[in-house]
Amino acid sequence: MRTLFFSLLLLLGYQLNAQTNLYLIGDSTMSDKRDPQINPETGWGQVLPEFLKGDIKVENHAVNGRSTKSFIDEGRWDKVYQKLQKGDYVFIQFGHNDQKENSPKRFTNPSTAYRKNLEFFIKQTLSKGATPILFTPLVRRNFNKDMSLVDTHGFYPLIVRILSLEMNIQLIDLQTLSEQLVLDYGYENSKDLFLHLKRNENSYYPKGKKDNTHLSRLGANKIAFLVVKELKRSGILLNYIKNSEQ
Numbered sequence: 001m002r003t004l005f006f007s008l009l010l011l012l013g014y015q016l017n018a019q020t021n022l023y024l025i026g027d028s029t030m031s032d033k034r035d036p037q038i039n040p041e042t043g044w045g046q047v048l049p050e051f052l053k054g055d056i057k058v059e060n061h062a063v064n065g066r067s068t069k070s071f072i073d074e075g076r077w078d079k080v081y082q083k084l085q086k087g088d089y090v091f092i093q094f095g096h097n098d099q100k101e102n103s104p105k106r107f108t109n110p111s112t113a114y115r116k117n118l119e120f121f122i123k124q125t126l127s128k129g130a131t132p133i134l135f136t137p138l139v140r141r142n143f144n145k146d147m148s149l150v151d152t153h154g155f156y157p158l159i160v161r162i163l164s165l166e167m168n169i170q171l172i173d174l175q176t177l178s179e180q181l182v183l184d185y186g187y188e189n190s191k192d193l194f195l196h197l198k199r200n201e202n203s204y205y206p207k208g209k210k211d212n213t214h215l216s217r218l219g220a221n222k223i224a225f226l227v228v229k230e231l232k233r234s235g236i237l238l239n240y241i242k243n244s245e246q
Helices: 002-017 044-051 068-073 076-083 110-127 156-167 174-193 217-234
Strands: 020-026 056-060 089-093 131-135 194-197 209-215
Touching: 020 044, 020 076, 044 056, 044 217, 068 076, 068 110, 076 110, 089 110, 110 131, 110 156, 131 156, 174 194, 174 217, 209 217
Parallel strands: 020 056, 020 089, 089 131
Antiparallel strands: 194 209
């Protein structure tokens, strides 16, 4: 009985101290950046921990320029898979680089290879007792001459939405959320969400920068806040989300 009592105490202690791991896999819009103290480019996954609390560990495996194909081929998914444990979470967000037709090491057809790779991530995550969360790719700041914000991702977000329904996987529709954010800011002010820098405005880009894909620190914070808001609405990771407003 004494041995059983101490075994139960140890088990209880393990459960109380168990750590939840959150793995992020994706591209540059999500990734941590080099020289974060001086580099104005910021991934939303880079700032996500600032919105979280408690015993949760965020590992951001997202990398600039990666597609579902290159992420797998380079062995980056294997590193995540080997660590995955029951109760962990995996945030999956690709699309920006899967659509690069002139880059065969990255390009995937949305209806075939892209879908297959997303299914692979989902099934392997579930096999470890972990929870996959699908994300559509966030919008580019692509206004036409008539000041309409025009989609650049084609069928890729649709495939993510279809998979979410077919496999009963939680979806955070980042394309829709980020599109509304950009529209709310408007044509001119939305530049602040992305890397729009004048010459000599920032020492990291002394020649200036006009980039409608990658996020500024402000943009990353706004996107991370929208992600957290959706997590709360969906009842996901509630014990780990700080109460914050923007």
